[in-house]
Amino acid sequence: MNDEARPMRADARRNRARVLEAAEAILARDGLSASMRAVADHAGVGLGTIYRQFPNREALYLAVIGERMRRLYAEARELLDADDPGAAFFGFFTRVVEVSTRKKALADVLADAGIDPKAGIGEQVDADMPRVIEELLIRAQRVGAVRADLAMPELRALLSAVSMAAERQQWDEQLRTRTLGMLFDGLRAHH
Amino acid sequence: MNDEARPMRADARRNRARVLEAAEAILARDGLSASMRAVADHAGVGLGTIYRQFPNREALYLAVIGERMRRLYAEARELLDADDPGAAFFGFFTRVVEVSTRKKALADVLADAGIDPKAGIGEQVDADMPRVIEELLIRAQRVGAVRADLAMPELRALLSAVSMAAERQQWDEQLRTRTLGMLFDGLRAHH
Numbered sequence: 001m002n003d004e005a006r007p008m009r010a011d012a013r014r015n016r017a018r019v020l021e022a023a024e025a026i027l028a029r030d031g032l033s034a035s036m037r038a039v040a041d042h043a044g045v046g047l048g049t050i051y052r053q054f055p056n057r058e059a060l061y062l063a064v065i066g067e068r069m070r071r072l073y074a075e076a077r078e079l080l081d082a083d084d085p086g087a088a089f090f091g092f093f094t095r096v097v098e099v100s101t102r103k104k105a106l107a108d109v110l111a112d113a114g115i116d117p118k119a120g121i122g123e124q125v126d127a128d129m130p131r132v133i134e135e136l137l138i139r140a141q142r143v144g145a146v147r148a149d150l151a152m153p154e155l156r157a158l159l160s161a162v163s164m165a166a167e168r169q170q171w172d173e174q175l176r177t178r179t180l181g182m183l184f185d186g187l188r189a190h191h
Numbered sequence: 192m193n194d195e196a197r198p199m200r201a202d203a204r205r206n207r208a209r210v211l212e213a214a215e216a217i218l219a220r221d222g223l224s225a226s227m228r229a230v231a232d233h234a235g236v237g238l239g240t241i242y243r244q245f246p247n248r249e250a251l252y253l254a255v256i257g258e259r260m261r262r263l264y265a266e267a268r269e270l271l272d273a274d275d276p277g278a279a280f281f282g283f284f285t286r287v288v289e290v291s292t293r294k295k296a297l298a299d300v301l302a303d304a305g306i307d308p309k310a311g312i313g314e315q316v317d318a319d320m321p322r323v324i325e326e327l328l329i330r331a332q333r334v335g336a337v338r339a340d341l342a343m344p345e346l347r348a349l350l351s352a353v354s355m356a357a358e359r360q361q362w363d364e365q366l367r368t369r370t371l372g373m374l375f376d377g378l379r380a381h382h
Binding site: 147150151153154157158160161162164165166168169171175178179182183184185186187 | 338341342344345348349351352353355356357359360362366369370373374375376377378
């Protein structure tokens with residue numbers, strides 16, 4: 001039985017990834033009116049396959065948010081090896097705000113259903129992200145791109161402040177760029 | 192009848208102001224366990240006088256938030272005449288964040304009762320505040336204390352971002368000072 005179970009699980013994983021990718025595409029196209037049927041068609045799987053993994057719309061949205069966070073975490077880890085630690089730090093800060101802005105519609109649906117959007121974030125990502133962010137900060141400070149007196153409490157405070165507002169107020173790209181530009185000027189090492 | 196009504200209204204206004212002042216004192220002392228009885232005793236009025244103006248705890252809290260905003264607005268208007276427009280601008284920004292931080296407990300009670308805390312803010316204050324903030328900004332820019340390319344959309348975005356986070360995460364004074372210090376460095380005119 002174990003021998004049979006293994007390929008099944010790999011199949012299920014592949015299907016799950018395809019469904020999540022399709023859900024992103026359909027959500028970008030149709031917004032919250034995206035149907036499970038459209039997601040299934042786009043993924044090339046049957047509706048039953050989707051419902052086996054995601055019993056309802058909320059479960060799918062939760063998984064989409066979780067997958068975005070997993071990708072963001074993977075990006076952060078890759079940026080630890082970037083040639084320009086300053087650009088890596090400010091680039092990642094910007095990415096976090098971008099992802100937050102896109103999260104609102106899904107988070108609202110989940111909140112209406114009484115589900116905490118954070119429930120979709122994997123334990124490892126949730127626990128490890130602050131450590132990776134701190135490493136991005138330290139590397140940027142080491143090359144003199146970020147002021148040495150910026151510590152994690154302020155960084156977290158600013159990062160969550162801007163993410164929260166960008167999500168709630170749906171900042172467009174121009175407002176995000178201009179606002180973060182001024183904030184980043186305050187975090188650079190020329191003070 | 193009109194002649195009689197006028198002094199009555201003045202009386203009611205005075206009582207209202209005394210009750211709100213007492214509510215602030217008792218809330219600072221007892222937190223959310225503050226009783227209407229304690230507020231009445233502190234204000235030196237009967238419990239009936241309070242309930243005539245504020246039929247329940249939520250109505251009183253709403254009025255407390257409204258009164259704080261009215262005072263903040265009065266402060267902003269006074270700061271328009273300050274000798275140091277840079278200090279006035281950054282000082283007012285800091286005050287907004289302070290007031291937001293203190294608002295959380297009351298706002299939570301109101302939200303639980305399905306009441307928008309903003310409902311307590313007077314129309315004039317709500318409509319006029321952005322204009323006064325813009326004037327503080329322009330004055331600070333004119334003396335070279337704030338960068339010339341900071342416009343109202345970014346200022347509002349940053350002000351609400353920091354206020355929101357300070358309220359939700361209950362920033363202590365040290366975190367507020369350090370975080371705003373870095374943000375203000377980005378808004379100064381040396382860029």
